[in-house]
Amino acid sequence: EVCPPSCNCKSLGEMKGLQIDCSSRKLTEVPALPINTKRLYLQNNSLTSVPPGALDNLRSLEEVKVFDNPWNCDCHILYLKLWLEDVSAPSLANIRCATPAPVRMKPLGELTGNDLGICKKLLPIKCLEFFWRDLILIAGAIITLILVAWALKFSKKLVCQINLSQYDCRRQL
Secondary structure, eight states: OOTTTTSEEEEETTTOOEEEEEESOOSOOOOOOOTTTEEEEOOOSSSOOOOOTTTTTTOOOOOOEOSSSSOOOGGGGGGHHHHHHHHHHEEEEEOOOSSSSGTTTBBBOOOTTTTTTOOOSSSOHHHHHHHHHHHHHHHHHHHHHHHHHHHHHHHHHHHHHHHHHHHHHHHHO
């Protein structure tokens, strides 16, 4: 794995991964990171947001520090917030928003969707495709249940009619 040029990398021993120290480098974006990153230090830079998916390949990450950056806490910060909730809740507690003004100096972890502003595209296209697929499947299941209930009701009436007609035939004999 290649160390990002703007960072210092240190091996944590054979098969244990890397410590990537990109702190205090005036970075404006997260560099490409090796997948075997165990510790990641991005504090005290000029990061305002993290593009969706930028940190998804860091599956063995154990420690991350991203505080002291001028985070722009609009809807584009949602990826970082959700990622940190899954990976490192303590790191999320240390992040404070720099902009916009209504959330300045508030902890990112305490912000709700309403605080983060309105995004034009709230769900990725794939999520919308899953939504419509699921909606169609649910509608199909409901229609099937209604048809089964109707068929059961009809079959009971038919059985009752058959039984009644047999009973009437026996009485006539």
